[in-house]
Amino acid sequence: MSIPSTDLRGAKSPFLRLCVPFILATSLAGCGSIPPPTPPDELSEFEKAGPYVPVVDRSALVAARLPSGPYRVTAGDILQLEMPVVMRALSPVATTQGPAAQVPAPHVCRVTSAGKITLPTVGEIDAASKTLEEIESAAVAAYHPKYTVHRPSVVATVRDHxxxxxxxxxxxxxxxxxxxxxxxxxxxxxxxxxxxxxxxxxxxxxxxxxxxxxxxxxxxxxxxxxxxxxxxxxxxxxxxxxxxxLDPQVFTVVGLVSTPGTYPYPPGARFTLLHAIGFGGGLDIISRPRYVQVFRQDATGKILAATFDLDETWKVAAALQIKQGDIVAVVDTPTTQFRRFISGLFTGGVIASAALNLNRND
Incomplete structure (x- = not known):
């Protein structure tokens, strides 16, 4: 059995004739395409950024906050004032009929657009923006001691808002x-x-x-x-x-991983870069990629990027927190392309050799 010649100096080998142009092309095409790993100062700013949230005007929130405390009457409310002593003194005949014939009917009034209510005999008093207790006190002051000897009982309620x-x-x-x-x-x-x-x-x-x-x-x-x-x-x-x-809370893994895709980021969860790569099924074992880039949107909507060299800064990469909306890209480089090319050649060569042997056996 003769062994075929492998004269490397004349580049007569089919393997070399295929590999040399590929190596040159990929090296030239990929030269300088991968940015250097992000320095620590820039990485610190990157970690503070994102995820994007709406801008909140806190001064406007403070100005518009709901007032605390009891309800305050507003223009248009219909009030009911129960003040039997006052009503009996002012209108002794204005009583209800039936078993409660001695109990005067309550006084019903609407808060005007000017914020006032009208009481029998005394006229208008301020009501808008006041609590019911403050209105009761104002009504008592309006009738006592001018119209009643003793301080009358006044109970105010909102009949209709x-x-x-x-x-x-x-x-x-x-x-x-x-x-x-x-x-x-x-x-x-x-x-x-x-x-x-x-x-x-x-x-x-x-x-x-x-x-x-x-x-x-x-x-x-x-x-x-x-x-x-x-x-x-x-x-x-x-x-x-x-x-x-609510925009879906997700992060995305693309590039040289086994199962690239978009994955949910549940509220309260905390994922690192290694978790993200794990969600993607791990790094492609044939390409053996070295570089990972993470893209993130800051609070102003600007897109930021950080690059990691897994061979040199894997500890930093392992600790990096992935945030909602991040895109993790495992980068394809000339080296990873060459590894896949070589793997394909040998895989194809093995299959072709096996097929040739089968044909010979036939």
Missing amino acids: VTVKVSVVGAVTSPGIHSLTSDEKSLVGALMKAGGIVASGAGAIRIIGRPGDDAAKPIVLPVQGLNVAFADLALEGGETIEVLR
Whole structure:
């Protein structure tokens, strides 16, 4: 059996004739295509960036926050004042009929657009923006001691709350125009009227059309977890509340891994770069890649990139936290291309040799 000649000086070997042009082409094409590993100072800034979140105007949130404490009456509310001693003294014949004939009917009045209510005999007193207890005290002061010897008992209640309309759109169960009573005029009240945020969650809430000097400037606030507004804000009526749908919380792995794709990033989870590569099925064993790039969007929407050399900075790469929305790219280089080429040649050669032997045996 003769052995074929392998004269390397004349490049007569088919293997060399195939390999040499490929090596030259890939080396020239890939020269300088891989940026150097990201230095520590730039890597520190990269780690602080992302994921992208809506810009929140905290001063606007503070200005619009829902006032705490008891309910304060507003223009349009209908009040009922029970003050039997006063009503008996002023209108002894204005009593109810039946078993309670000696009990005078309560006084019912509406809060005017000027914020006042009218009481029998004494006239108008301020009511808007006051608590019911403050209105009771003002009514007592109006009648005692001028009209009654003793301090009268006055009990004020809201018989009917004025209503306003707001529009709730986006990621809620029942989007549309909803009516809010004066004791429901808040962001949480509006969301409850709309059936709440959908189960899949929301990313942010934007309130448009607020009355005042900054009416043209919407207020944006984030959502805690998936379904809870960051803060409860007071509403005046006429606003549009846009609940922005939650973008899928994912990260993506591409390039020289076994199973590239997009993978979920559950709330509360913490994945590192090694986790991400593991989700992708691990590095391609034939190519044996060395470089990984991570792409991330910062708070302004700018795309940042960091490069890691797994041979030299694998400890840094192992500790890097992957964030929601990141893209992990395992880079294809001339070296990895050459490894696949050689593997293909030998794999193809083995298969061809086996087939030739079978034919000879036949």
